[in-house]
Amino acid sequence: MKSERQEEERRLEVRVADDRDFERLKNLCDCHDGWDLAYDQPPTRVYTRPTKNSTFHMIKVSTVYKDLDANVLYDVLHDPHYRQIWDKHMIQSVxxxxLNPNNDVSYYAISCPTPLKNRDFVLQRSWLDTGRELYxxxxxxxxxxxPPKKGFVRGLSHLTGYLIRPLPSGGCSFSYVSHCDPRGKLPPWLVNKLTHVLAPKMVKTLYxxxxxxxxxxxxxxxxxxxxxxxxxxNLPRIAFNxxxxTQADEVDDLVDESDIDEKALAHFTQQL
Structure with missing residues (x-):
């Protein structure tokens, strides 16, 4: 039996994504069994699902952009220079x-509205264009x-994925799945409430x-x-070693933000 630490390190390993990874994302996007509908304002729907070994639910968003070309949306998700313009929460991106033409590694730091601490992530990103679907x-x-640095809480993305499909009538469908652990000690009710705020807002922001x-x-x-x-x-090739x-990656996961109340939440959402 693997320990929790060994299992986490396995999930955080760098490896080239294969067809099974993209197929898993597709299944998560398309199959709603076991998901709870948390927001329903057609064409946008938000679903949540509990996960094993985590207090944070997986979230899924689906919508349709009737007048938006699928390739434009795909480019926006990729373009690092444009992200500096539209992503107002980004502090730094490196x-x-x-790894290969369809897999890279990046560092991403974001600002969080007070009273929360800012977060940062080290991410491996993978992508695929099949002609009919873009992942x-x-x-x-x-x-x-x-390594983790002072002033930031090192967040953890177990899986975050986007699936874009061109529609025969024009425009595209868009699905987003995420299972993230922001680390620290956040109250579960806060995360649940923010699901209803952040997910629909992301749909509008991307559009x-x-x-x-x-x-x-x-x-x-x-x-x-x-x-x-x-x-x-023009990036250097990543060496797996x-x-x-390392010892520097031993994260102090006990940053306590659990005292946020309803008043603070109202202030929080106004800053988003």
């Missing part, structure tokens, strides 16, 4: 290196150059960013799309 997924990994990208990209390095054209990749757990 492309660390790549992006990530999970947390270790990297020696980016607005994508519409604006159509006019932004032609004036900002329009031909630069290394997620499509691998010959444009750089992505093992």
């Amino acid at each position: 492309d660390v290196g790549y 992006v997924l990530n999970h947390s990994v270790f990297h020696h150059q980016f 607005k960013a994508s519409i604006q990208y159509i006019t932004w990209k032609p004036h900002n390095n329009p031909n630069y799309k290394p997620w499509i054209y691998p010959e444009q990749i 750089q992505c093992t757990k």
Whole structure:
């Protein structure tokens, strides 16, 4: 039997994603068995599902963008230069290196509204364009150059994924699945309430960013799309021995934010 520590380290390993990973994401997006409908304002629906060995639920969002090209949305999710413009919560993003043309490693730090502490993540991202479906997924990994640092709580992404499908009538469908542990000691009721706020807001934010990208990209390095054209990749290749757990990765998971109350929550949501 593997210990919890060994199991976590296995989940956080760097490895090239294969067809099974993308198929798993597809099944999570399309199958609603065992999920609870938490928000229903068509075409947007938000679902939650409890998970083993975690107090934080998995969340799923599905919607339709009737007038948004699937490839534009896919580019917005990828483009690191544009993310600096539309992602108002991003403090820092660093492309660390790549494993192959469809897998890379990055560092991502975000601001959290008070009274919560800021979070950061080291993520392996994988993507696939089948022509009929476009996938992006990530999970947390270790990297020696980016140990936990002062002022941030190191968050953990067990799985975060996006699935985009072009529609015959135009536009696209969009599904998002995430199982994240923000670490620290957050009250479960806070996370549950934020599900109803953050998920629908993300749908609107991505739509607005994508519409604006159509006019932004032609004036900002329009031909630069290394997620499509691998010959444009100018990152160092990741060595697997750089992505093992070290003593510096021993995270203090006891940052206590559990005293947040309803008044603080109202202030929190106003800052989003």
